[in-house]
Amino acid sequence: MKIPRILTVALLLTPVAALHAATATKPNILHIHADDHRPDGLRALGNPLLHTPNLDALVERGMTFTHCYTMGSMIGAVCTPSRTMMLTGRAWQRIPGAPAAAPNAADPATFLPRVIAAAGYQTWHMGKYGNGFPAGLKEFATTIRDDANGNTPETDRAHGSQRLADGTIAFLKSRTTTHETKPFYIYLAPPIPHDPRFAEPQFHQLYDPAKIPLSPSFLPQHPFDNGEMTVRDEALAPWPRTPEDTKQQNAAYYACITGLDHHVGRIFAELKASGQWENTIIVFTGDNGLSLGDHGLFGKQNLYEFGGMHVPLVIAGPGIPKGRSEALVYLMDLFPTFCDLTGAKIPEGVDASSLVPVIQGRAQKVRDVLYTAYRDGQRSIRDDRWKLIRYPLVDRTQLFDLSVDPRELKNLAGEPAHAPRVAAMTALLQQEMTRHADKIPLTVANPKPAVWTPPAPKKTKAKSAQNPE
16 A cells, blocks of 8 residues: 555644744754765664664654655765755755856855854854865854864764764753853764764674674675776675675664764753753754665665665654655755745755745645766666666666565566656656756767676775775
8 A cells, every 4th residue: 555645643834934933932953964874774764673762752753754865976975965965955966066056056155054044043063074065064153073182073983972962962051051042053963874883882782793684685796887886885895795794884883873862862851951952943864875785785876765865854843743754855955944944045046945845734745756866877766656777887777666666676677568667767867867957968879888897805994994984
């Protein structure tokens, strides 16, 4: 049976202006934006192995968007364009430095922290800085990169979540001390659960690698060359992929998420103690997904549902109903959504769409189809049911019926009965690419062989020495 697009169990939202009146002030916003966080990376989002009670409680009281994606990337560090799109509200081809950058794309006055500050907010950021759109982060009133000893959440991975919570709690306490009356916008950007994956020992002890099942889509090797087979993230696991290594990596990934959840709970406790809980909208997202063995891949440089572009999105707080939405949304849609929630003016040229109509129950969707892209070798389009992925450099096409095959296990593109569907979805993909100034051709004159042979094993640096960004 098809799940309704929105399952809402609670109150209807009033218009934003009435919401502000009802709460006597504009709402605070706490945005927790995790690094490499899969869309199923909480117990409440579908992974029963995870211990995530604090973020699960957020899911239980708020609205979850099950089909949220970052649009695309022109580089292997997918987090960079993802975070840039979110902080500018612009599509990946129109962000600062991109081929079709908008005329005012690099104007700091159009970046989210400046836009929200203009609406009367105190803005504060702590966490991931490199690969995080530094030009935008500089526009926060306060950006915290390290502590008194020069440690950052990125250089001290084992205590990264603790440091982020300590810093956020200190900020909240400082507002009480100084009698700050402005509402706040906190952008908390933990570089977690990105590798290297170290958490406090008690969190690693919760997960026995031997007891972690493999994903239904686990493969020893991806069946063809997707154009990015040996990028850094893929080189963190041996070829062929082994069950033992895959389970170990998943266990460490889960430990980092649980550590983050524990320390997020400390922030929630301070919000309650300071009397700000009832007036704070809390948003939990990830910048991109991660494969961790799905389809024989380990990185985010792919377009599978449990791969690079699909991310979690949960919104909870005053005026936000409890429920789930299957609307097709982009992470960058948070830009105009935050503007609507705070009364900020949306700058000209923003490509994203506000989610407030969906949140308020006035609309079921903001778009009919959703397009994603990776460099020059992967393009995808999906609607409520069907998804097509095109690999022009090796002349491969995949078609999946997500209603019965959410893990994308059966490629239907080669079946004659689905030829009309492939043609229709390819046409939709081309339309979306044109609309977003994406000029990469979907066919090339001389495609490369799709067969791929893994490189010979070689010694690699320990994961603790890997670039944390």
